[in-house]
Amino acid sequence: MLRLGDSRIRTKLYVAYAGAFLVIFLVAGGIIHAQVRELLRRNTENELAKTTEALRTMVRATVDVSIRNYMRAVSEKCLDEARNLNRQVQRGRLTESQARERAREAFLSMTIGRTGRVYCLNSQGIMAVHHMRGLVGVDMAGLSFVREQIRRKEGYMTYEWKEPLETGQRSKAVYMTYFEPWDWIISASSYRSEFAQIVNVEDFRQRFFELRSGRSGYPFVLDHDGYLLIHPYLRGVHFRDYDSPMMSAVAERIVTERNGHFDYMWRNPGETGLKKKVVYFKDIPELGWIVASSSYYEDFQQPLDSIGYVMLTALAVAVLLMIPVSFGIGALITRPIDRLQENFARAAEGDFSVRMEQHSRDELGLMAGYFNSFMERLTAYSADLESEIARRRQSEKELIAMDRAKSMFLASASHELRTPLTSIIGFLHLMEKRFRTRFMPVLGPLDPVGPQARKFEKNLNIVRVEADRLGRLVNDLLDLSKIEAGRMEWRDKILSVDRVLHRAAEASGAPDEDGPGVKLMVDPLAEPMAIRADEDKIHQVLINLLSNAFKNTEAGSVTLSAVRAGEGVTFSVCDTGRGISEDERERIFDIFYQGRDENSRSTRVFGTGLGLSICRRIVAHYGSRLVVDSVLGKGSCFRFTLPFAQGED
Template sequence: MFNTSKFSFKIFFTVFLGFSLLFCVSSWISYSLLQNIITKRLDDSLVKTIGGIRQMVETSADLAARNYLRSLAEHSLNVAQEIEAQAAAGQISEEAAKQEVMQRLSDIKIGKSGYIYIVTSEGTLEAHPHQSLQGTNIIDQDFIKSQSVLKQGYIEYEWANPGEEEPREKLLYMEYFEPWDWIISASAYGDELGLLVEASDYRKLVLSINIGEHGYPFLMNTYGEVLIHPFLSGDINLLPVRQKEVLEQIIASRNGKIFYDDFEGDALIAKKKIAVYETIESYGWIVVGSAFLHDFYQPLELLKRLLVALLCVGFVISGLVSLYLSRSITLPIKGLLQTLSEESVPLDNGDVAPESSSEIEELTFYFNNYIEQIKSQHLALQKLIEEQGQVVLDLNIFKEVFDNIAEGISITDTQGTIQAVNPAFETITGYSRSEAIGQNPRILKSEKHAEDFYALMWRDLEANGYWTGEIWNKRKNGEIYPEWLTISAVKNKEGVVCNYAAVFKDITELTRQKEKISFLAYHDHLTKLPNRLMISERIREALSESRRHNSTLICLVLDIDDFKTINDTIGHEKGDILLVRIIERIKPILRLEDVFGRVGSDDFVILAKSDPGQPGQVEPLIDRLFSAFTTPFSLDDHVFYITLSIGVTMYPGDGETDDKILSNAMLALNNAEKIKGNSYCFYNRTMEEEVAKKVKYLAKIREGLNQHEFIAYYQPKISLAEGTLVGIEALARWKTEDGLVSPAEFIPIAEESRLIVEMSWQIYERAFGDCQKLIERGNPLHVSVNISPYQLQSESFMADFLKVQEASGLARENIDLEITESALHENIDHVIMLLERIAEAGFSLSIDDFGTGYSSLGYLKNLPFSTLKIDRSFISGIDVDPDDEQIVRTVILLAKQFDMNIVAEGIETHRQINFLNAYGCDQGQGFYYGKPMDFNELLAWIDSHTEN
């Protein structure tokens, strides 16, 4: 078939040998790699299967154990409720009832070492199997703190009883018995959970899973007992030696896999098996998956046979390919030799082609002939190259400019086909040179411009020879971007357009900066919401649309209650974070067409449109807003419960301009803010009248301050035990030409406008002077004056107060400063420091209206108050409301614990005096003794009281 000296035979033999070696080596490598991959995947599959079974069993067991603990805790709670009911019925004493409950619960055992224990919300152990722990307080334990807060549910923790060296993992379920403040907990140790559940409950679950064709999973414990198995059960020591040894090996290592011999069915020859196993430590269970290797690794046998078949086919293909390659290579060579022999140019020395058995030798001769010819042609080419050198130099200069210019450049023919692009074009558009050449510039079209835009561009280009302007194009990745484009027509020597050159610059960043400046002009920089300027514009647009369509426009102005206090507490940086989270709660409530903007520090506007005749969506919208804040906000270690105040205006009806709509909504908001705590108010015309009235009233108050019309009235303070006068309280009164003005009319306005500060200084001067006169008259009294919250926030208050006191000559021990609870809520650190300075200076301090606000025992503990005043609202309930009586008794007892003087306000009956005396109240004031009176009336009252 082949002449072995011929080139074709050498090719065939070499290629066939190479292919054969390649097939053999690649088959061996492929089999080795695939064997490892398949083996690993099969092993991983078995491990995952066992892991899944283990997880299912463990999850089910955990649930069963938890339910068991829960049932014990609920049973214990029922026992406590049953016995407490007997105590409540008077059948047994409460103490005996508690002992009975603890005795019955102590009999309950959970697993091997688990038990029931009882702890209070304060962390005191009421009942525990270890007597040494009963009565101790362990609130410092983290899990006890959690119990104190949660009072019901599951907790996982670690615990060591007395005598135990290391803590162990535990699980508990707790129920709260409120009448005795008991948290009843059923607890079990993590390593004893297996005693709480029955493994047989999972038999159907485990055996329902198949592993391969003949494999199966089974479950055993670490103590050597088969719990779930298709045909084995009981103690492994009773099993045949072969099976016992395998199971003992599994127990010893607990996790992993082993290979062993076993019989398949009735077979007489043992076959290899694999077992993969994992241990559920908390239950002492081992989940095992077992399968025969020949069954499990059957894909490997199939792979081996497949590769042998492929190897045989490969040899056949190698022979055919080698034959084909040898013929396909040598046939062209033979044809080439024939052509060369026919067309060869004779050399000068007259050499002719040699006769040879090898095609290569013949080719060598002819190639040498051609090399000589090429040398002669090379000399001619060298001259041509020198001539073209200058041309190339010029072209290189233009190429450097073309390649390195920052602007993108594309050159097209007259039909718009791209012929050349520079690197900047590739960078800007994302299209490579090869992708762009041959395409039309329309590949960059963004569809952002109408066809008229491009028609006008080409008219200008044809008329002027160029076009320049801003255009939006599209990059390869689909991104639309702005560019500054100049297109110029390129003409040849005859003046005919032969090309078009486009030069463009990406102006994305410039456009972005313009948009950012425009955005900042109309949006709030923190929240990115529309600002007041844009809101006004949106209101004008909405008003115009509402007039056209006869629809309703709703404007809500929202204020976050007490947000200034929050800012003062956590700082403005974190306050901004909280503000953004609040906005994120509001946004999902609104419709896409609604407008939401920020018009102040914590003031926001919502504009919503309603269909004609359907303005009733205001209340549902407000309800959704309020509902959005039922869940508190958590920020660092702080928890904030946010409430809103909302003012509402509507068009038509509440204004015709954007200014009026917004300002009237603000008026409605002011009314809502007086209530606070998720309140809202609709605008009505009386609000403007009230504002006008308030402005007029403020002018009168200022005039009254200038005319010193604000004077002090005094109400006596009486010792309840002795009936003697011990002090007076100075109260502000406004005496005009028309008579006295009720404090209820001017005090709120004065506080809101902060004129209360100037008014207070006038009252202090008068009160201190009058009290000094009484002392000089022989009446050693002390005078109480009220301090407004605004005065407590002033840095100069202490110095100003001392000036007034020193000018009056009244001793500091005769002056008592009364502060209401509400004054303590803002800037508390500053207030505490100021009150401590006041007390150190020798003045006494009273906390007024105690119990009417969010009373904090911390005030009594941490602040230097010497007197506590019980509000008149509780005193009036004596002999009327048992709850008020209980509050009064509790407050008196509380004040006594802090060694404080107690003053009851608003006493009007003798029965109230008897009640207060009985529980140790020190002093009282009210209409029973005397109404507030001016100084002359007070002198007469003192004389009359002394005589009586």
């Protein structure tokens, strides 16, 4: 798969230009889109709020006019009835008292809504007709609205009134006509809260729905009891009787709050899915109505969609225009680079005579000059390098021959030295044994040869010790040469870890001459475990580590242990000796290196400097690593891990 980093420069330029433009365009477009969306949302909400207020004003005005006309019709009908009865009095068919009584009966039989009535006052404020008999003949001129009626005698007015058993006043409306022959102010009155029972919504239903918001919005009216009075699809239904609980919840919230707005999900009849909608509603308390106006959010989403289409079109055009622009700019840059690339390719094939022409003084022209200078220097360096390579090849051949000769010498010398050394060491042991068992017992305490004999015995012991040391050195050199030459024989087999530990412990012990106060401890295994390795090689590693631990420990203990570690066994040899400094923890594994004795004990610690190097190479053969942790004055701990035998878990 081709990565952008591997693409040509003109492609990178196009991607960079397109990416930068796309980011800028998306950020700017997102900001514009968000601002336009917020503006449209505010405009829609303002329009709904204004529409709702306009609806409330229209409903109030319409109802007020309708009620006024209704009450005027009732009042004028009563006036016509009084005139008709008065004409009969003038014709002698009825007496005036009879006419007035019939008028009272006719007036009191009329109702306006639920509690509205017709009553009559005279110019002095005396109640002439009233449905409550106790008020007839009572002077009502002390009431302000009565005085206003006396003053106006005709027309429409409103006032506040409280019935005897009620706790608060309510708004009331009255329409008056005046019948002068009887001095009656005929008044048709009703509480404004009962106008809803009087008005006929069909009179303004069509004009009500003309005030709508958006393409799909519509207004509606609920009363305080929760009945839908005006709605495009429902009418006269209580919100608890709706088919949809969702619709019932919306209507119940409007009835409860009465003023405000909120969003909700809605589905009109005939639609399949829910859509987000917003509703604004206002209360008309004197009517007990709530006027609401709603609209789908998608009504103001369409301009946003148009803006989005325009932006996408502009983005596509810009991206298409960027192709020739970016490729044209890229060509101005890539042509000199292509020529430079061709010249570098020829130089890589060995032709250092190539040069570039400088056509300008810009960065590409400077680069051509630098290339020419570089090639001139490269030509000189190439000649020097070829001669140096020739000399080094000759030196390498000589070094390889010397290393091969060294390896052959070490292998041959170690092998040739080991045969006579074996005989020498054997004879030394035999001489020491016979001198101690046969010669020393015949010497008396006063024999003058005794001191010389004891001195000879001591010298013989020193020779034997040094011969043993020389033998170990020869064996280590032979092992090292075999490992380096890859001729070491490995006899791997399944070994019991418990047997490996006990064999090493038995073969080592705590040498009294090196550490008389040092105790060897072998930690018991937590579970049986087995490894696959060369028993002698692993034994050699453990013995070498134990020997070093005893040599560097004056008092305390040396601990040999093995524990499960993941998919293998970790062997550890830990002591309480003098420790190893941090800068020596890796150098001690170098060939012929012996650690510094910080406590001036170097005369007591002997070694060839090969043991740890051989141990690390043996452990490395099994894919592990010999490591050490140490604290000066507190001791050291050597560890390595060998894998389980196949089938061991």
